[in-house]
Amino acid sequence: MNxxxxxxxEGKAEGSRAGGEPIIQIDGLxxxxxxxxxxxxxxxAVQQGERIVICGPSGSGKSTLIRCINRLETVQKGRxxxxxxxxxxxxxxxxxxxxxVGMVFQQFNLFPHMTVLENxxxxxxxxxxxxxxxxxxxxxxxxxRVRIPDQASKYPSQLSGGQQQRVAIARALCMSPxxxxxxxxxxxxxxxxxxxxxxxxxxxxxxxxxxxCVTHEMGFARSVADRVIFMADGRIVEQAPPEQFFSNPQxxxxxxxxxxxx
Ligand code: ADP
Ligand code: MG
Numbered sequence: 001m002n003x004x005x006x007x008x009x010e011g012k013a014e015g016s017r018a019g020g021e022p023i024i025q026i027d028g029l030x031x032x033x034x035x036x037x038x039x040x041x042x043x044x045a046v047q048q049g050e051r052i053v054i055c056g057p058s059g060s061g062k063s064t065l066i067r068c069i070n071r072l073e074t075v076q077k078g079r080x081x082x083x084x085x086x087x088x089x090x091x092x093x094x095x096x097x098x099x100x101v102g103m104v105f106q107q108f109n110l111f112p113h114m115t116v117l118e119n120x121x122x123x124x125x126x127x128x129x130x131x132x133x134x135x136x137x138x139x140x141x142x143x144x145r146v147r148i149p150d151q152a153s154k155y156p157s158q159l160s161g162g163q164q165q166r167v168a169i170a171r172a173l174c175m176s177p178x179x180x181x182x183x184x185x186x187x188x189x190x191x192x193x194x195x196x197x198x199x200x201x202x203x204x205x206x207x208x209x210x211x212x213c214v215t216h217e218m219g220f221a222r223s224v225a226d227r228v229i230f231m232a233d234g235r236i237v238e239q240a241p242p243e244q245f246f247s248n249p250q251x252x253x254x255x256x257x258x259x260x261x262x
Pocket of ligand 1: 038056057059061
């Protein structure tokens with residue numbers, strides 16, 4: 001992405017900070033797996049349209065944190081409000097929040113026994129009540145956007161990893177989510193396929209999607225993120241706009257991490 005786009009992103013983050021409720025508000029979130037505390041008192045507010053990259057060592061709680069945002073994990077302490085839906089109020093709002101929040105996983109998680117088209121139409125028909133015709137039309141539109149409309153009748157196993165991941169992105173988009181979560185979406189891909197998936201994500205960012213991406217693709221972070229968050233040991237250690245994060249990290253742990261991956 002060029003400098004101009006970077007500048008536009010900056011202006012946008014400022015604009016969104018200036019007005020309105022955050023689309024995601026997390027206050028004092030702590031979580032335990034049995035005796036083990038995986039998240040410690042996390043506070044995080046995300047504005048609509050903001051692009052966040054989360055990085056940090058393996059085991060630092062990145063996946064757990066973003067999985068809490070669409071209720072793939074339960075939490076023991078603190079509050080999470082997503083697009084006005086309070087996930088910690090004890091209500092049955094799991095379905096509601098999953099309609100707002102799309103997620104893309106490292107291992108694609110496509111349904112292997114369904115075609116690409118069926119993968120994309122299942123949830124919109126089941127939980128958005130779309131007709132088959134409407135769901136298929138929507139699916140083709142998003143498959144076109146990720147540039148694989150010609151693969152619609154294939155099964156996942158007949159596609160490359162990069163194509164499967166683009167199907168997973170299209171499938172999430174078919175639900176018209178307001179927020180997209182990415183958990184290391186390129187980590188399982190062969191190097192030559194990383195770019196096609198990152199390009200798709202850049203396109204989404206340019207369209208103004210609110211995105212939280214766990215990734216170690218620091219080129220992507222530099223060009224797309226409004227904010228980079230560094231986690232270690234279940235805590236947010238440091239966060240800053242990418243220019244600042246990469247050129248002037250404040251914490252020793254951040255410097256060590258960047259020293260290892262850059
Ligand atoms: P990251 O995504 O940063 O690598 P995770 O959120 O996956 O980290 O995991 C954070 C810590 O929680 C790790 O120590 C991991 O072993 C532990 N953990 C993750 N999932 C579970 C689980 N379902 N049960 C018990 N411990 C878990
Ligand atoms: Mg993880």
